Amino acid sequence: MAGTVEQKLAAQGIVLHQPPSPVANYVGFVRTGNLLFVSGQVCVDPQGKLIAKGKLGGSVTVEQGNAAARGCAINLLAQLKAALGDLDKVVRVVRLGGFVNSAPDFVDGPKVLNGASDLMVAAFGEKGRHARTTVGVASLPADASVEVEGLFEVS
Numbered sequence: 834m835a836g837t838v839e840q841k842l843a844a845q846g847i848v849l850h851q852p853p854s855p856v857a858n859y860v861g862f863v864r865t866g867n868l869l870f871v872s873g874q875v876c877v878d879p880q881g882k883l884i885a886k887g888k889l890g891g892s893v894t895v896e897q898g899n900a901a902a903r904g905c906a907i908n909l910l911a912q913l914k915a916a917l918g919d920l921d922k923v924v925r926v927v928r929l930g931g932f933v934n935s936a937p938d939f940v941d942g943p944k945v946l947n948g949a950s951d952l953m954v955a956a957f958g959e960k961g962r963h964a965r966t967t968v969g970v971a972s973l974p975a976d977a978s979v980e981v982e983g984l985f986e987v988s
Contacts, residue, residue: 838920838956842910845955850879852911856974862916867924869916869985873932874908875977876901885978889969890939893978902931902948905981909949910956917987924986926953926963932980935969942967949981 835843842849852861855872862871876884885901887893893901906929914920931946933939946967953961973980 836919836921838923839914841956842920847907847910849907849911849914852915853877853881853908861912864916864987867986867988868927869913869987871909871912871916871983871985873930873980873982874905874912875974876904876979877908877977878904883975883977886976887978888934888936888939889941889945889978890936893934895941895944898933898945898978899948901977901979902946902981903952904948905931905979906949906952909981909983910952913983913985920956922988923957924960924988926957926961926983927986928964928966928984929953930982931965931967932970932973933967934971934973934976934978939969942969945979946981948979 884904885893885897889898929949933942933945
C-alpha cells in the first residue's frame with residue numbers, strides 16, 4: 834500500500850517509475866547518516882524521452898521549462914523511492930539545485946525551477962519547503978533544458 838506522500842502524488846496523476854540509470858561514472862544517490870544526496874536528474878519522462886530540449890530564452894518557453902523542472906522533480910522522487918522504499922521516510926526537503934540550459938540573456942531561471950519546488954511542496958507540505966539555487970548554464974547532457982539535484986533529510 835502506498836504511503837501518504839505517494840497518495841498525494843497519485844491524486845495529482847503522478848505514479849513513480851523506475852528511476853533513470855546514471856549516464857556516466859556516478860550513482861543515482863548516496864546516503865550518509867540521515868542525509869540523502871540525489872544526483873542531478875535531467876528532464877526525461879518515464880520512457881526516457883526529453884520533456885524539453887534546447888535553451889530557455891531560445892526555442893524553449895518558461896512554461897515548457899517549468900514542466901521540464903517538474904519532470905526532474907518526479908525523477909528525484911523516483912530516486913528517493915528507490916533509496917528509501919517509502920517516501921514517508923523523508924523528514925525534510927533540504928535543498929534543490931537547479932541547472933537551466935539558458936540563452937545568454939535568459940534571466941527567468943527561478944520561474945523555471947518553480948516547477949520542481951512546487952511539486953516538492955505539493956508532495957511533502959511544509960516539509961517540502963527548501964533552500965534552492967538556480968544556475969543558468971551553457972549546456973546540459975543530451976541538450977536537456979533542465980537538470981535538478983536534491984538533498985533530503987531522511988529517517
